[in-house]
Amino acid sequence: MASGTRRHRWASVLAVTALAVAGGGALAAPADAASQQVSFPTHCIPPAVAGIPPIDGTTTAKIAVDKATPKVGDTVTVTYTVVSPAASNPTDIALPADIMTPSGKVTLGGAQSGSVTVTGPKKNDPVAGKAPFPSFSMTGTFTVTAPGAITLSPGDYNIHTSYILELDTPCTVTNPPAPVSETVTAGDNTPVNNRAITLGSASGKPGDSVTVQGSNFTPGAAVTLAGRSGSTQTADTATVTADAQGGFSGSLTVKDKTTSGVVAYEGAAYSTDKGAGPAAYTVVDDTPVPPGSQKLTTTVKAGTLSMSQAGDSVQLSAVDFGKDGTSQGALQTVTVQDFRGGPAGWSLTGKVTDFTAPGGKIDAGKLSWTPSCATKAGSPSTCQAGSAGTVGLSGATLASTPDGTLTGGEFTVDAGLSLSVPAFTPAGSYAGVLTLTLT
Template sequence: MRAAAGSTRWSAAVGLAVLAAATGGALGPPAAAEEETPPGRVEFPTQCLPSPETGLPPAEGTTEARITVDHPAPPRIGDTVTVTYRVAGTPAADAAGATAPAGVPVAAGRVLLGGAQEGEVAVTAVRPTAGAEPSDTGPDPEPAEVGPDATAEAADLVLTGTFTVTAPGEITLTPGGYTLPTGTACTPIGPSAPVAARLAAPALPRPNLRSVSLAAAHGAPGARVRVTGVGFTPGAPVTVAGRAGGAETADRAPAAADAWGRLAAELPVGDPATTAVVAYEGPVWTPQEGSRPAAYTVLDPAPAPAPAPVPTPAPPGGLSLAQAGAAITLGAVGYGAGGAAPGRIGTVTVTDTRGGPAGWTLTGRITELTGPDGVPVPGAALSWTPSCTSAEAAPAAPSAPAAPSAPGGGPDGRCTPGSPGPVGPQGAVLATGAGAPPAGGAARFTVDAALSLRLPPYTPPGAYRAVLTLTLS
């Protein structure tokens, strides 16, 4: 160790040899290049008071010190960190030949903790006990012969200690007072010494226990749904909002958690795009600060009842159809798994009064399935299983010859259902029929079909529409 400028130089020949062995090496790290300050190196004004038995005078001057921490990565709460306090220069005079019993501190000091964690670290250098294993860096150096006017510089004084990280955030380390092997006590003068080292401990991850439940899972546009929740930060402001997939909708209401982190609010739901309700702290919903979505469906307003269909009588020599109810309502599909929504078309009656062998074909095609705001549903597919029966054909004139059968239909005005399978936008055959009896004869056919609309998994809840068009030719 060297004395700071303007102070009496000192060395403890025996004491320094002991310190070198206690810290695992004779000297500190290589000196920094000229004009370069090693990390953690600071200077601060110090007053040093020797013990009375040394007969040395008090001294004031500058302490040159360096603080480093030994940890392979940013420490976490509960980790132990080793702190090294290296005194490279001191204003104190030293009494040569100072020794201490084996196994007790020959020097000590304090490192002050600040920032996220308050406290101090006790650092010491201990003389090894007799028979201790030698350092792997070589034997202890021989004590230097130091006279009254000696100018040789000795090794730095190295003190070590440990502390346990107890708080997240930045922790500062500041050099405090230290006691030399001679018993000289040195303390900073005036304000505390500058911060020499910093380390940051990350915060422990917090589980997100926020959750909400709804008093109703669906409602008409504008209905107010009661929202209750638990697991929020006590007293924190909370936003309750509608959500559609990965985005918020126009539905929003402010709320606040009580002293137990509970939430109670009413959310007016008027946006037809809303498929779920969430509650969150902060400016936007995040998985860490918000609840999981609770499913909610905005019901369509009740449609006006459709007028009862009026069958159109077929004029002589014509081909016509009538359907019992044009609107088709399919069943519901569970959210998440997807599946088929069952249904049935309104029964179709085909009347053929043309006479002759000209048969007929009834086809259907469907538009793309769309949800709220006209958003299409990829992967949706409609299939049907047609059925067809024929009524008794009206009697033909006695002198009229029998009509031949039309392709696809049976004799005497019978019809044939189309093949089961998908309908699609290109269309599919629902039924075909043979020609009606000639000379004023008439035939009637009843056509029906069971429907199955397959929806992909996780189709958002809501009402979906498509147009099924039947064409008779």
Template sequence: MSRARRSPRKVLAAAGVLAMVGTTGLAAFAPSAQADPVDYSSKCYLELLDQWLDPADVQMDIQVSPEKPTYSVGDKVSVTWHWVKRSKVPADAIQGVGEDKALPRGEVLLSGAQTGSVPIEGERKNPAAAQGEELKLTDMKGEITLTQPGSLDLTPGKYTTYVDAGVGSDVTTACAPVNPPAVSRTLKVEGQGTQAPTLTATPGEVSAGGTIALTGDNWSTASLQPELCAADGTACDPAEISANTLAVADGKLSGNVTVALTVPTGDYKVKVRNGGSEALSGVVKVDASVRTASLSPDHGPVGTTVTVTGTGWAPGAWVSAYGMAGDFQDDEVSAYGQAGADGSLTIPDLVVSKDSVTAIKVIAGTDESTAVQKPFRVTIPGRDLEQTVTGGVLPGTLTIAQEAAGIKLTDITVNGQAQNMTGALNPVTVKDYRGGATGWTLTGSVSDFTNGNGGKITGDKFTWTPRITNGEGSPSTAVAGSTGPIGTGATLASAPPAATGTGGTFTADADLSLAVPAYQQIGTYSATLTLSIS
């Protein structure tokens, strides 16, 4: 098969065109009706020469038609990429760009109410441009159909210029922003979305009275009504959602719903209604709220006033406390109170007026299924003795131990390239038996590597990737340090302080790597890695 041979002159001419296109102006714009041009940096790749151009300031403007303060779902909007500042053909190009030889294509990025991109394209229509003259590329145009309500942001994306340089196929230059540009224009869209709303619920299991986080897409700004439904999506009841913080911004729903304390154990789905739309979440398992009751004090002579406290009671329910004599409920020993909005309960004035009381029963109304019973001991002078029993739990120590003291890194052979010796840290066991609330930090430092003959690799070239394993039953949760150089000090692992208590057994290790320069002096190199815990 024959192949057309590209002349050096034409290739260099194409290179001149590409270099010029790489500095052609682009613009981002402030989110206003006029969308003032904004400069940003763009970097371009010359495919023919497999070469990147230096970043260049570019400038453009974006225009929409029709332009109005508010759009409706279903509207079609024309988007135009308008060149504000055009650059010049480089003076060192062998030849300029011929008439009607340059075709621009690009994209406008969408975010907010809709995501994705709009393809845009200009025309292969330009006046000829010699060295040092401005290359007048045509504006690029595309169209978007508005599908979701909310704020829709338009931002310039990548663009490519196709130049017919007479070499058999177009010479392409692909350009992209060095850093994300500012939003160019924001469209306000109203109406009902054309895509069905989605709803995701996390976590997948909660207790009655707990909260479920909801997220979703394609929601309108109409009022939101959450409901709890059976697992098949039927029997939905808004009363089984006691509170919610749901909101919609740019078509995205977020917030929490609180499951009512009275919801029994079972599998459910959350439904959210929104104007004429609705969506169901996946299955969420709800565990019935566990009602609790505590007595203070739980013993005493006749006449003792007992405070009854509890959690998990139906909000607003009237709850009674009765003295029990065996299986007999004594209504003459009783008091009552009302559960709070969070299900908490306090009955401060139950007086144990009879020596027959052996327990206190706490019940919501007359529903025996809600009853919680706690023992109470009536003390009688001369019949009860008490002895105080004490014992001390003494603190242990914080120690570290290692399986071995030597580490062998892989050998390398000098080949004119920088290389890495690799290895593994001998596992280090941390034992924290102090029994307090204090955490710990395990650190390492390393000396320079030397070969005894003048060769040296500095310690900052020695890096590790730490790991940590928490022993079963350890109160503390240790975390591994960051990957990076060890040098004069780096963290291998640590455990934070905790008011609820710390301690445990942990195993730390790490992957090791020593960066060796290309022409490092040969020899056996050694260094000292020191590990310390505090």
């Protein structure tokens, strides 16, 4: 999609203030500040042998994860800890240590739905007759399938005891889902394509050769150079090999008079994942005019791909200390002008640093956006907004236009910003840097 002939970088500082509750002394964030202990009504059914009716009580639980900002495709380990079960030993018989085996479910919501099966080891302290069951933990894993904020809520659980008899005490969430205890923010794992090409000249006569230079290709890869007529590849091709740094310099003979651009790619066919270009190229038709005729020519000068911003800072809304909160704001409007007049579209991507303050940090993966894009009337291209979701350290697409026979125009790009601030994040003014790259 991108021509690769020009790259623009623009940085905007995003600031957010977390408000502390009144009180003296320094504030420190617990290691698992992102998760919170929750309570929810539970319906438990004691074993029939106990001869007692179902128990409608309250379960207190907490969920923790090993990765707070995973990528799509990553495996996340979930630990579901029942701090205070709603059920108790259903018999008058004291239960010895290590005869309880718990199992349960964790409910996923937000960007990914479903449930996670969790199980615990056969491990417990002794339980007196009719005494409450002790706290226990269960673990399981799930694979991240979608970017964005994924919520985790405690689900149903079962307490199995193996002493004299094999007994089960299943407990279900009365009004599912239970409150959210943990949220992970998943980033898109799609590799960024930084391949780029430049041409030695922008035009030539039929049969002329044009020098093509490339960068950031796979070292040692075979790279195909090809002419393009709009979105269709022509018969003009050549092959070069990328050096140890992923660069190359090759020559392509262009015969097809309809050529409007040149691309370079790895593999059997051009793709936006492993290709670069098209870079604009025009074949100058040198066919002689008939006798008694005059050929009239003029030139439309190609311009550049550029962007500007309405400002370089954004103040997000404040959140309260001690509570999970969302700090919101809006990206300063970005104006993109594509006056190249060739076949290449463009892509505007962004990535953000961690938000830091003295004594505290908010992970970059906690920032998400909802992009929007408008196209000025008369523009050959149509702007496409990127998907709503996490920005993070690896970045995401804010807006783009596709390749085409003729591209260009003026566009305005905006985005709603949302920063998920974990509970008990130390009070202070946090700042991160969002860098936008236009290619």
